[in-house]
Amino acid sequence: MPQQHSTRPPAGVPSMMYLIKQVELAAKGHLDQLVAPFGVTGVQYTALTVLARNPGMTSARLARNSFVRIQSMAQTIAGLEERGWIVREADPSSRRQRRISLTESGRALIHSLQEPLEALEHDMFADFEGEEVEAFAEYLQRLRLRLGGSHPH
Amino acid sequence: MPQQHSTRPPAGVPSMMYLIKQVELAAKGHLDQLVAPFGVTGVQYTALTVLARNPGMTSARLARNSFVRIQSMAQTIAGLEERGWIVREADPSSRRQRRISLTESGRALIHSLQEPLEALEHDMFADFEGEEVEAFAEYLQRLRLRLGGSHPH
DNA sequence: CCGATATCAGTTTAACTGAGATAA
């Protein structure tokens, strides 16, 4: 039954998604600002850190891990390769796949940015209690798993 | 099947921002999928709901509220106007500003999408306790305020 | 003159789709 056009505000329907988007947008702004002087975007840098933690990854696997299409990730990877931060080598056991590894230059980039980025995150959560940061991270993890379940192909 | 657990140490520098981005990306996918049949994007729709809750807003004010540039919001607003979901009327007390209000069509759109969107959010947080959802929302609010403090001009 | 609003025009990031070659 269609309610009358009450002046009642439609409550914050998409409030959570709106909030998440705004936080992401604001955080991206800070991240980009910090890493830009190094000639890297926030997306490129985060991809690089994932690759640093997972040596030998393929582009396709990284794409699935990040919930983007293979082609989207390929573009990001191409940028990293072009700048010389990564190399892709043919895997002898699977000539189709190209395994990614960081160059010295890539490792140096991560090293240079590690401290400023930790400071940025520390600042982001300056008014959080220690356990609140962990709780927030845990909520994000849960959402990531739940929402990521239904990714298109 | 390819449910892998990552090699090991989850610790990483930009882990929080990476998580936030992934959650936002996944949530956006679900939102867009839901609202697309109505000819609206997720960004357009969320802007519309903000306008519904704040009648008489200007584009510039909405932009500041959303942490985007005036020009970026103007583009979103233009899309909403083009589709007939909003109208912009000259304010007699300030001939520069154009106050935005929803049309019947715009209100109908919000009404049509309210229930499915509530269902989507409910589903997102299905494995959250009630107080956890509130805590998560509160964390996001805090981050929004803290990060939004340093928005460019 | 200055600041805020709005607009016009162009750019960039980073996602997307579709098509096709090749290897497992």
Added chain:
DNA sequence: CTTATCTCAGTTAAACTGATATCG
């Protein structure tokens, strides 16, 4: 034959910058 990976090519959404006119 099927599926996954990779690549090429083009598209879109949604942010951005810069410049300009006008109102208060």
